[in-house]
Amino acid sequence: MTEIKTVTAAMIIIGDEILSGRTRDANLNHLSLWLNRMGVQLKEVRVIPDDAITIQNTVNELRVQFDYVFTTGGIGPTHDDITAKNIAKAFGVNFVQSPEALELLNKHYGKEGVSDARLRMTMIPEGATLIKNPVSSAPGFQMENVFVMAGIPVVMQSMLLDLEMRIFGGDKMLSKAVHVFEGESYFADILEDVEKTFPNVSLGSYPFFRNKKYGASFVLRSQIERELDLALAMLVLKIKVMGKECFEGEAAL
């Protein structure tokens, strides 16, 4: 029996503007791909409003269920930026000024430039450590296994650089793809066979319509390379036995 080490994460996207349709989230996809490179599997995402109780409950529910939790949004200088305060409440700790964050803002804006509003961005839960923001200096923070980041995609992405040494992944999820140019339903039986034969491999079927032709991508995912390769070989063989053509594409998560 092969031992597999699986490390999991959840993401909380905080912001009325995503739920209202004003803004399209661009962070989920980026975080997911980054986590995969780190050997961490994103298992659940929640999009929630800028609401104190909802933030507290969601953080507390997910931080005990998953190895890591990442939040985006709500850490700016205005009244609607209530994430940091409610993370402190969720953990039941004080909400305090970080001298380190204050120094970063003083350096970035100059002392006169740090208004009361900007001072909001120096407040973190007691015991949290900062996450560097190379783009606009106002930091995110880590509280235990919860990482609190900005919502603006370029800032959020820059914050991940500082997390590479703080995240400890498990066996990476590997993936391979096979593409066919017929409806997925023709292949339903063999897909099921292959997935049943390899309990450590999951197999997704994703139909597409391209150049006026129906087709499907079959994506095999596993943390065990040997089983992934065997499953791929068996799937390709079964498709050929059916007298159908298929194409092995690049790995796609």
Next chain:
Amino acid sequence: MTEIKTVTAAMIIIGDEILSGRTRDANLNHLSLWLNRMGVQLKEVRVIPDDAITIQNTVNELRVQFDYVFTTGGIGPTHDDITAKNIAKAFGVNFVQSPEALELLNKHYGKEGVSDARLRMTMIPEGATLIKNPVSSAPGFQMENVFVMAGIPVVMQSMLLDLEMRIFGGDKMLSKAVHVFEGESYFADILEDVEKTFPNVSLGSYPFFRNKKYGASFVLRSQIERELDLALAMLVLKIKVMGKECFEGEAAL
């Protein structure tokens, strides 16, 4: 005291491919804007894997919390399409063939074209009613306040046409926007003032960086038009009193 009728919804995006980063969800934004036109506010979104227990628990948790629940994904013909079966389990009802769905597929594919795999798409929870699919005929379904739709955006969008007569909205969320070309933090105090003055208006501040300039959009949202207009007028006035310029933009949710 003005009476406001608020109708709420949650969305469940079901699919390993969204969590793995393979596919970017395109349905959240579309559904959100559609719901708003229907007078329904999207209050929570969850992205979950193709996992039986997770689907059942999530559906049961959200269908009692919100007026409507919409799911996307997992209703195709292959082994990984497990949404319909688990909605039946969530409701504790049998999973049965819909003669109406069978007829639709027979018409679309011809009797010989309806393979065992495609027959999967005729199975629905007992008591559910179908949702028409004008694109590829395999229907979605409604079970009480839960609407189960396809994941492919063009199909999902086409299914919404059939729901316009089944959704009963409340007072629509209205919105107006004011844009400034300076950092949002300068305006933090007046934003907070305006929000406090109008308890039925929420005010979001969304910074941007455009043409090498910092700026921010202030978005006012309310279900009461009169209060929205007053709040907008007060915000614009306060910005002018500060000696700053601002631009009223088109309504943006």
